[in-house]
Amino acid sequence: MKILILCTGNTCRSPMAEGIVNDIVKREHLENEIQVESMGFAANDGELPTANAVECMKEIGIDISGKRARRVLMEDLEQADMFYVMTDSHKNIISDAIPDDEDRVMVLDVPDPFGSGIEVYRECRDKIKTYFEHEFRYRLGETDGE
Template sequence: MNLLFVCTGNTCRSPMAEGLMRKLVEREGLKVEVQSAGVAAYAGTPASVHTSTILRARGIESQHASQPVTSELVSWADLILTMTMSHKQVVAGQFPEAQGKLYTLKEYIGGLGDMDIMDPFGGSLDVYRRTETELDAALEKLKDKIDKM
C-alpha cells in the first residue's frame, strides 16, 4: 500500500505523520510505503525545527524536504489522508482522480471528534507535542485498520 499524508506546507503535520507512520510500519512489519506533501508547499523546504526535534526524540531520522501535491503523487497513492477538511477539499478540487481514496485522517479511521488535526505552525515545542499526541492516537487506529486489510 502507498500512503500519502497531506497538510498545507509539508513542513509540520504531514512530515510528522509520515515519520511516525514509517516507524509504526517498520515496527509492525506492514508493507506500506509512506510519503507526504502539501497543498501549498514549496519544493525543498526542510521540516520545521520542532517537527524535526520531535521525530529525533522518537529515534526517527528525517532528511525531509517538502513537496507539493502532484498528479504523480496522487497516482502513486493508494490512500491519501489529509490533516484537515480544507486540505481534502483542495486536493479533491485539483485532482478529481483522487476520489475514492481521499479522506481526512480522522475521517478514515472513524473519527476522533473534530475532523482536523491541530496545526502547530508557529507554536512552541509544547504545541507541537500536542499535535504529536493527536497524531499518535490517530496513527495507531490507522495501523490497526491497515493491519486488518
C-alpha cells in the same frame, strides 16, 4: 500500496506523520507492502522541517531531519492508493482534483502548529501518533474498530 500524507507546507504535520507511519510500517514489517510519502499543497520544494517538528519527533525516537518539503503534483495524486490529510480543506482540494475518490481520503483534523511552541507540536505529534496507531491496528485486524 502507496500512501500520501498531505498538509499545507510539508514542514510540520505531514513530515511528522510520515515519520510515525514509516516507524509503524517498519515495526510491522510492511516495508514491501506499503510506501509512504508526505507532501504539501503549498510546499516550497527542498525546505527543511521546522526545528520544533524535528525536536518533538526526536523525543519519540524518530528522525525527520533528512526530510525535504515537496509540493504535491497531480501525478502524485493519481498514483496514490490512500490519502491522509490534516484538514477538511485539504480533503476538498483532493476531491476537486480527483472527483469520486472521497473514500480514499482520511482527515486527521490536526491544526497547523507552524510558528507555535514545542508544546503545540507535541500535541500535534501525539494526536497524529494516536490516530495512526489505531488506524493500523484496525487495518491489520487487531481491533474491532472502536
